[in-house]
Amino acid sequence: xxxxxxxxxxxxxxxxxxxxxxxxxxxxxxxxxxxxxxxxxxxxxxxxxxxxxxxxxxxxxxxxxxxxxxxxxxxxxxxxxxxxxxxxxxxxxxxxxxxxxxxxxxxxxxxxxxxxxxxxxxxxxxxxxxxxxxxxxxxxxxxxxxxxxxxxxxxxxxxxxxxxxxxxxxxxxxxxxxxxxxxxxxxxxxxxxxxxxxxxxxxxxxxxxxxxxxxxxxxxxxxxxxxxxxxxxxxxxxxxxxxxxxxxxxxxxxxxxxxxxxxxxxxxxxxxxxxxxxxxxxxxxxxxxxxxxxxxxxxxxxxxxxxxxxxxxxxxxxxxxxxxxxxxxxxxxxxxxxxxxxxxxxxxxxxxxxxxxxxxxxxxxxxxxxxxxxxxxxxxxxxxxxxxxxxxxxxxxxxxxxxxxxxxxxxxxxxxxxxxxxxxxxxxxxxxxxxxxxxxxxxxxxxxxxxxxxxxxxxxxxxxxxxxxxxxxxxxxxxxxxxxxxxxxxxxxxxxxxxxxxxxxxxxxxxxxxxxxxxxxxxxxxxxxxxxxxxxxxxxxxxxxxxxxxxxxxxxxxxx
Amino acid sequence: xxxxxxxxxxxxxxxxxxxxxxxxxxxxxxxxxxxxxxxxxxxxxxxxxxxxxxxxxxxxxxxxxxxxxxxxxxxxxxxxxxxxxxxxxxxxxxxxxxxxxxxxxxxxxxxxxxxxxxxxxxxxxxxxxxxxxxxxxxxxxxxxxxxxxxxxxxxxxxxxxxxxxxxxxxxxxxxxxxxxxxxxxxxxxxxxxxxxxxxxxxxxxxxxxxxxxxxxxxxxxxxxxxxxxxxxxxxxxxxxxxxxxxxxxxxxxxxxxxxxxxxxxxxxxxxxxxxxxxxxxxxxxxxxx
Numbered sequence: 092x093x094x095x096x097x098x099x100x101x102x103x104x105x106x107x108x109x110x111x112x113x114x115x116x117x118x119x120x121x122x123x124x125x126x127x128x129x130x131x132x133x134x135x136x137x138x139x140x141x142x143x144x145x146x147x148x149x150x151x152x153x154x155x156x157x158x159x160x161x162x163x164x165x166x167x168x169x170x171x172x173x174x175x176x177x178x179x180x181x182x183x184x185x186x187x188x189x190x191x192x193x194x195x196x197x198x199x200x201x202x203x204x205x206x207x208x209x210x211x212x213x214x215x216x217x218x219x220x221x222x223x224x225x226x227x228x229x230x231x232x233x234x235x236x237x238x239x240x241x242x243x244x245x246x247x248x249x250x251x252x253x254x255x256x257x258x259x260x261x262x263x264x265x266x267x268x269x270x271x272x273x274x275x276x277x278x279x280x281x282x283x284x285x286x287x288x289x290x291x292x293x294x295x296x297x298x299x300x301x302x303x304x305x306x307x308x309x310x311x312x313x314x315x316x317x318x319x320x321x322x323x324x325x326x327x328x329x330x331x332x333x334x335x336x337x338x339x340x341x342x343x344x345x346x347x348x349x350x351x352x353x354x355x356x357x358x359x360x361x362x363x364x365x366x367x368x369x370x371x372x373x374x375x376x377x378x379x380x381x382x383x384x385x386x387x388x389x390x391x392x393x394x395x396x397x398x399x400x401x402x403x404x405x406x407x408x409x410x411x412x413x414x415x416x417x418x419x420x421x422x423x424x425x426x427x428x429x430x431x432x433x434x435x436x437x438x439x440x441x442x443x444x445x446x447x448x449x450x451x452x453x454x455x456x457x458x459x460x461x462x463x464x465x466x467x468x469x470x471x472x473x474x475x476x477x478x479x480x481x482x483x484x485x486x487x488x489x490x491x492x493x494x495x496x497x498x499x500x501x502x503x504x505x506x507x508x509x510x511x512x513x514x515x516x517x518x519x520x521x522x523x524x525x526x527x528x529x530x531x532x533x534x535x536x537x538x539x540x541x542x543x544x545x546x547x548x549x550x551x552x553x554x555x556x557x558x559x560x561x562x563x564x565x566x567x568x569x570x571x572x573x574x575x576x577x578x579x580x581x582x583x584x585x586x587x588x589x590x591x592x593x594x595x596x597x598x599x600x601x602x603x604x605x606x607x608x609x610x611x612x613x614x615x616x617x618x619x620x621x622x623x624x625x626x627x628x629x630x631x632x633x634x635x636x637x638x639x640x641x642x643x644x645x646x647x648x649x650x651x
Numbered sequence: 652x653x654x655x656x657x658x659x660x661x662x663x664x665x666x667x668x669x670x671x672x673x674x675x676x677x678x679x680x681x682x683x684x685x686x687x688x689x690x691x692x693x694x695x696x697x698x699x700x701x702x703x704x705x706x707x708x709x710x711x712x713x714x715x716x717x718x719x720x721x722x723x724x725x726x727x728x729x730x731x732x733x734x735x736x737x738x739x740x741x742x743x744x745x746x747x748x749x750x751x752x753x754x755x756x757x758x759x760x761x762x763x764x765x766x767x768x769x770x771x772x773x774x775x776x777x778x779x780x781x782x783x784x785x786x787x788x789x790x791x792x793x794x795x796x797x798x799x800x801x802x803x804x805x806x807x808x809x810x811x812x813x814x815x816x817x818x819x820x821x822x823x824x825x826x827x828x829x830x831x832x833x834x835x836x837x838x839x840x841x842x843x844x845x846x847x848x849x850x851x852x853x854x855x856x857x858x859x860x861x862x863x864x865x866x867x868x869x870x871x872x873x874x875x876x877x878x879x880x881x882x883x884x885x886x887x888x889x890x891x892x893x894x895x896x897x898x899x900x901x902x903x904x905x906x907x908x909x910x911x912x913x914x915x916x917x918x919x920x921x922x923x924x925x926x927x928x929x930x931x932x933x934x935x936x937x938x939x940x
Contacts, residue, residue, distance in 0.1 A: 172879035200752035211811020215779035462923035480698040
């Protein structure tokens with residue numbers, strides 16, 4: 092085995108001489124194009140990458156495996172069983188791919204890119220689909236267990252006769268821990284979400300206060316001051332029963348027991364407050380007062396079926412604006428493609444003339460908008476079009492007060508115009524390329540037959556051009572359907588609709604609406620609803636693409 | 652003498668009007684860029700003060716850009732460059748490996764693989780921004796270094812889009828490199844890895860440059876995912892940072908923003924112009940097959 096490696100590396104010249112005369116015939120007879128990987132030699136090819144490659148491979152695989160093992164340990168600690176399974180499976184498959192030889196060769200080249208693709212593009216889409224059927228949102232973003240713990244600790248008051256616990260702040264990794272010494276001298280450690288656990292190997296100072304623990308780092312005074320906010324926000328449960336209360340500190344030296352006036356009854360699954368009012372699980376991810384509408388916050392995540400989709404199309408706050416947004420998204424995408432293509436094609440025809448001087452200079456200058464980062468263009472145009480101070484109104488229109496970005500229709504016009512400025516260079520480049528590849532003879536033959544230039548263009552050049560450019564036009568439509576940057580940077584989707592209190596406006600596309608619903612300022616971040624809208628976009632794009640590609644295939648067949 | 656006016660008319664009908672159209676569009680294309688440059692050199696600062704083009708020239712905005720702690724421009728710039736470069740290089744590498752496999756090897760599922768890549772790339776990643784956010788926040792629990800707020804995490808997300816259209820561009824180009832070169836190398840005893848790294852990658856350098864540049868431009872200008880993942884101002888990219896900076900006090904921060912825009916656009920525009928020839932080739936490769 093090593094002998095084989097050696098021969099390849101060191102005795103290259105002789106190897107070449109020995110092999111050369113024999114193999115050409117073999118290569119010529121055995122259909123060279125179809126099987127670059129000949130079955131006769133996979134063993135040799137996979138082994139001859141040399142010692143360096145082998146070491147690199149082992150090192151990388153080793154790193155990956157070590158990382159995987161560590162991840163699994165952490166995830167087991169957090170009881171994340173499904174991710175553990177997936178990690179073990181994926182690591183196993185990757186090892187199997189890279190430790191094998193022969194048939195697994197294509198997989199070796201595909202595995203890295205495909206892993207990223209599966210996790211961050213395919214999985215997230217599937218995950219979006221799942222979120223769309225839940226009530227995932229601010230106040231509903233965790234499990235019921237967490238919600239119970241959170242309700243139990245919210246609105247807590249210090250227990251009147253609570254003893255004082257001496258404490259030290261420790262750190263392991265990023266999280267902070269409280270090491271407390273009870274009045275009876277026992278030391279225990281814990282942090283938010285991790286109830287107190289007694290420890291007997293703590294280091295103690297002369298007063299009997301526990302100050303350190305092996306494996307943890309004690310914070311000194313200045314570090315404690317730096318992280319005061321983080322320390323005072325720690326809530327360390329006294330035990331795993333939320334009704335026992337939790338420890339909190341205000342000064343990072345003494346902690347007291349705090350308890351909520353709401354007590355949780357695990358068997359009945361209800362909360363009872365100090366006045367005896369009972370709150371029970373209402374099936375919608377919240378605890379609700381039995382004979383009333385008051386609910387406790389936070390709630391937790393539950394599956395809600397089609398509720399998000401129903402809400403999007405029936406809620407009076409949402410349905411009307413949503414329809415307008417959908418229509419505008421289609422109009423915007425269509426007009427964007429139409430205007431940029433028309434201008435780009437026109438410019439390509441104008442500048443694609445054999446005797447035109449300075450063609451190259453024109454070409455570089457007119458594609459500059461394409462080279463300028465799109466997010467900056469949006470902001471720059473927002474300045475230029477500013478109704479009060481912008482250059483367009485102040486200088487070009489002599490101080491007019493045209494509300495370019497604040498009137499619904501003018502704002503829509505501005506968005507289309509700015510997108511035309513941004514997008515025509517791409518179409519210009521594409522059309523120039525396509526025009527140059529059209530055969531000259533067709534043109535000449537038509538001219539001999541006496542066709543006018545316009546007629547030649549309309550009946551001959553344009554159809555031929557469309558065949559090659561159609562797929563790009565579809566791609567461009569899909570791109571503009573989701574053209575987030577232009578809208579968000581130029582108008583932020585505004586001017587806002589007056590018939591809803593939500594932050595939705597006349598120039599909002601579906602994608603900017605998704606973003607605002609999920610991450611907008613003010614109001615509830617509704618991840619479930621946003622995902623439902625995302626799914627809607629996915630479906631719309633899929634339908635459009637299928638129809639469009641069918642149509643263009645027809646186009647292609649007609650012309651060929 | 653008699654011929655002259657006739658000639659002028661002919662010239663105008665033939666190419667002269669083309670110059671008019673060209674010049675008109677050049678003005679429209681270049682004007683906003685000149686305006687930004689002018690505003691960036693205007694010490695006035697506000698939007699209305701920027702309307703007198705090139706009336707005063709002063710570098711004060713550029714100084715202010717690097718001295719205001721509320722708007723750590725230097726960090727944003729550095730972050731954008733690092734994220735863009737790492738994403739670009741890794742995208743090229745991942746895409747090239749996939750394209751090599753699709754172009755040079757025949758295996759089961761190859762056609763389906765190519766087809767699914769084409770389908771998947773129709774759906775831009777940022778549509779699933781909510782799911783990406785929740786996935787990263789789950790990763791934060793296990794690995795704070797890869798989760799929300801982490802630039803490495805953001806790069807990994809971007810690499811999810813490394814295949815797709817890039818693989819397509821490269822696949823087409825790889826196919827133009829004759830297979831006989833691989834076979835000759837194989838006869839000389841080169842392994843598939845040696846052929847890939849030392850022969851093919853060099854021959855397809857132009858398409859690697861295009862894909863790298865497109866990925867660089869894409870990731871430095873990306874706003875949606877970056878704004879959700881990078882919450883701390885010091886870790887943000889130019890797109891996120893400049894947007895929040897200018898959206899808060901639009902009119903007053905204008906000329907400082909303009910200076911930032913000029914600096915942010917410079918590397919991208921320079922790279923674009925330098926690689927223009929290849930980019931045009933790459934774009935039209937899709938249309939003219």
